Amino acid sequence: MNKHGGYIGEEKDEVLDFSVNINPLGPSEKVVNNLKESLNDIHRYPEIDGAKSIKHIADQLKITENSIILGNGAIQLIYLFARAMNFKKILIIQPTFNEYERAFKLAGGDVEYHILYPKSNFIIDINKLKDKMYSTNPDCVVLCNPNNPTGVYFDKDFIEDLLKISKEMNSFLLLDESFVDFLEKKSAIDLIDEYDLFILRSLTKFYSIPGIRVGFGLGSEKVIKRLSKYQEPWSLNTLALKAIPDIINDHSFNKKTLEWLYEERQFMLYELKKIRYIKVFQTYTNFILCRLRKSSSYKLQDLLLKEKIYIRTCEDFNGLDNKYFRIAIKNREDNIKLLNALQTLDIN
Amino acid sequence: MNKHGGYIGEEKDEVLDFSVNINPLGPSEKVVNNLKESLNDIHRYPEIDGAKSIKHIADQLKITENSIILGNGAIQLIYLFARAMNFKKILIIQPTFNEYERAFKLAGGDVEYHILYPKSNFIIDINKLKDKMYSTNPDCVVLCNPNNPTGVYFDKDFIEDLLKISKEMNSFLLLDESFVDFLEKKSAIDLIDEYDLFILRSLTKFYSIPGIRVGFGLGSEKVIKRLSKYQEPWSLNTLALKAIPDIINDHSFNKKTLEWLYEERQFMLYELKKIRYIKVFQTYTNFILCRLRKSSSYKLQDLLLKEKIYIRTCEDFNGLDNKYFRIAIKNREDNIKLLNALQTLDIN
Numbered sequence: 001m002n003k004h005g006g007y008i009g010e011e012k013d014e015v016l017d018f019s020v021n022i023n024p025l026g027p028s029e030k031v032v033n034n035l036k037e038s039l040n041d042i043h044r045y046p047e048i049d050g051a052k053s054i055k056h057i058a059d060q061l062k063i064t065e066n067s068i069i070l071g072n073g074a075i076q077l078i079y080l081f082a083r084a085m086n087f088k089k090i091l092i093i094q095p096t097f098n099e100y101e102r103a104f105k106l107a108g109g110d111v112e113y114h115i116l117y118p119k120s121n122f123i124i125d126i127n128k129l130k131d132k133m134y135s136t137n138p139d140c141v142v143l144c145n146p147n148n149p150t151g152v153y154f155d156k157d158f159i160e161d162l163l164k165i166s167k168e169m170n171s172f173l174l175l176d177e178s179f180v181d182f183l184e185k186k187s188a189i190d191l192i193d194e195y196d197l198f199i200l201r202s203l204t205k206f207y208s209i210p211g212i213r214v215g216f217g218l219g220s221e222k223v224i225k226r227l228s229k230y231q232e233p234w235s236l237n238t239l240a241l242k243a244i245p246d247i248i249n250d251h252s253f254n255k256k257t258l259e260w261l262y263e264e265r266q267f268m269l270y271e272l273k274k275i276r277y278i279k280v281f282q283t284y285t286n287f288i289l290c291r292l293r294k295s296s297s298y299k300l301q302d303l304l305l306k307e308k309i310y311i312r313t314c315e316d317f318n319g320l321d322n323k324y325f326r327i328a329i330k331n332r333e334d335n336i337k338l339l340n341a342l343q344t345l346d347i348n
Numbered sequence: 349m350n351k352h353g354g355y356i357g358e359e360k361d362e363v364l365d366f367s368v369n370i371n372p373l374g375p376s377e378k379v380v381n382n383l384k385e386s387l388n389d390i391h392r393y394p395e396i397d398g399a400k401s402i403k404h405i406a407d408q409l410k411i412t413e414n415s416i417i418l419g420n421g422a423i424q425l426i427y428l429f430a431r432a433m434n435f436k437k438i439l440i441i442q443p444t445f446n447e448y449e450r451a452f453k454l455a456g457g458d459v460e461y462h463i464l465y466p467k468s469n470f471i472i473d474i475n476k477l478k479d480k481m482y483s484t485n486p487d488c489v490v491l492c493n494p495n496n497p498t499g500v501y502f503d504k505d506f507i508e509d510l511l512k513i514s515k516e517m518n519s520f521l522l523l524d525e526s527f528v529d530f531l532e533k534k535s536a537i538d539l540i541d542e543y544d545l546f547i548l549r550s551l552t553k554f555y556s557i558p559g560i561r562v563g564f565g566l567g568s569e570k571v572i573k574r575l576s577k578y579q580e581p582w583s584l585n586t587l588a589l590k591a592i593p594d595i596i597n598d599h600s601f602n603k604k605t606l607e608w609l610y611e612e613r614q615f616m617l618y619e620l621k622k623i624r625y626i627k628v629f630q631t632y633t634n635f636i637l638c639r640l641r642k643s644s645s646y647k648l649q650d651l652l653l654k655e656k657i658y659i660r661t662c663e664d665f666n667g668l669d670n671k672y673f674r675i676a677i678k679n680r681e682d683n684i685k686l687l688n689a690l691q692t693l694d695i696n
Binding site: 004005006008012017020022026027032035036038039041042043044045046047048072073075076078079083099106208209210211212213229230232233234235237238239240 | 352353354356360365368370374375380383384386387389390391392393394395396420421423424426427431447454556557558559560561577578580581582583585586587588
């Protein structure tokens with residue numbers, strides 16, 4: 001297992017954690033209050049497959065319940081997908097979240113990379129990707145969109161082009177949209193019946209409830225049926241199931257979050273770009289990839305931790321090195337603390 | 349997925365659910381209060397592998413932390429074990445919990461049964477089992493102890509005899525002790541380093557918290573290392589991790605539970621045996637297997653549900669039929685309601 005998931009040192013209550021990409025506006029009071037109430041129900045088993053909560057998601061997304069599967073966090077669904085689909089050759093678009101590779105390798109798959117580079121701002125050239133697909137002949141391509149840790153978003157037309165190429169090659173697409181809620185209405189959800197596509201969605205990052213573990217996946221009925229066959233019963237706990245109806249319909253929280261992010265992302269990108277020793281990459285979501293021009297991100301991490309600020313170094317992402325780091329966008333007060341610390345650091 | 353995990357009808361708050369084997373004394377107020385507090389922490393990721401909670405279990409059981417793995421309920425560990433160990437031939441001692449078979453088959457294993465019979469009160473004849481093992485040559489034997497749904501407990505000497513036979517044959521033992529806390533100090537835990545043995549333990553049944561999903565497994569360092577390699581990160585939620593230290597050291601709750609069970613089990617066995625149309629099997633844990641002499645358990649289930657009482661029919665267990673049913677032992681007031689209903693039913 002890796003070391004990530006936020007700062008876990010003893011003094012974690014005093015450390016500003018920019019290493020995890022969690023919405024700073026939540027969880028909402030309503031969600032927490034309802035979870036408190038649901039503690040009265042923990043002497044019962046949770047619903048075995050979460051059918052009632054699935055219904056709420058289906059209604060909200062206007063799709064059939066048979067296109068949805070719940071996960072003990074989106075991460076359970078990555079491993080479940082790898083296991084159930086049993087692909088032999090997988091092409092992962094890198095740098096990206098490391099767990100795809102681990103999941104497919106554990107399931108016995110042969111993993112290849114299509115690496116994106118900083119000189120092209122980590123954007124995909126569809127022709128190069130197509131060439132790579134023709135030369136590697138993958139059963140499945142994996143894309144995280146918006147991509148963690150680069151923050152790049154590939155638009156719907158691009159996704160559909162990629163799906164068309166995949167269809168020609170009889171290849172599947174695993175599309176991780178764990179951060180898509182931070183953009184407005186940009187999911188590829190309406191393509192699940194037309195293409196061999198499985199979409200991952202997370203509810204914990206946008207709604208600030210990573211502690212209770214809840215995500216879901218979207219695919220054709222055939223795909224969902226196959227995944228369900230392989231899933232452990234009672235995968236979701238009572239609180240996760242209870243939270244779904246509350247959060248999935250909380251339009252005011254959604255609106256407030258997108259307003260916060262629009263404002264704060266502009267502010268952070270503008271201010272970070274003033275700092276000479278950092279190269280800042282464009283982002284479309286709630287975190288920002290940066291690169292130190294000279295020093296290593298370990299050194300920066302150490303110096304910031306003395307100021308009780310924690311960042312994510314990125315040396316473990318394929319295609320990045322020990323000069324990269326990632327920061328979450330937080331609320332203005334916290335963001336200013338980070339900016340002040342960065343501005344006054346003596347790093348060479 | 350199966351249909352079990354308790355009564356889930358709309359009027360579930362009014363129905364006495366004897367179908368799930370949950371301790372009626374819990375969850376304790378202390379546990380619920382601490383879980384309420386831990387809701388302040390759900391905006392953070394849970395610890396990725398639950399190392400701090402594992403330390404509490406290790407201290408309590410006086411074993412090394414490297415012998416312990418946590419699970420999103422013991423059920424996650426059944427599937428993880430099947431997947432990670434990748435056994436080809438598995439011998440399951442039946443009738444028993446159905447998920448072992450599903451887990452091993454999904455992992456590509458070939459499953460055989462050693463079926464126990466009511467005429468011998470579902471007790472294992474070690475010589476017959478040995479013959480079966482020699483004729484089937486399993487990589488792994490699966491035993492639930494005390495066994496669900498028969499309530500039979502196989503003592504430590506028996507388990508060690510079985511392990512010796514397994515060792516001769518180079519076979520593994522999966523020993524599910526999910527209900528062992530309902531007996532005092534009877535785990536096979538001190539054998540994990542001497543034999544190829546993996547023990548499953550549940551914390552949700554004894555401590556009445558099935559809603560938050562928490563179990564653990566015990567094995568040699570080598571086995572635990574292998575299972576950890578295959579486990580999804582962040583499998584346990586924040587509340588499950590938080591509950592472990594509270595419950596694992598709650599000696600007064602343990603004592604109270606064992607006192608309740610001793611008293612109530614005697615009472616229930618004595619009273620049930622007075623009912624002519626039921627055959628009652630001896631039990632060593634917190635549930636009782638019964639068999640109707642003439643009628644079907646579906647009919648009994650229907651009739652009882654009219655009295656707002658729900659029981660578990662057992663037609664889906666290998667070796668049982670539609671005359672069997674299982675009831676949990678609850679508190680005196682609820683037990684009397686069940687007994688009264690059974691005594692007045694007109695079932696032929």
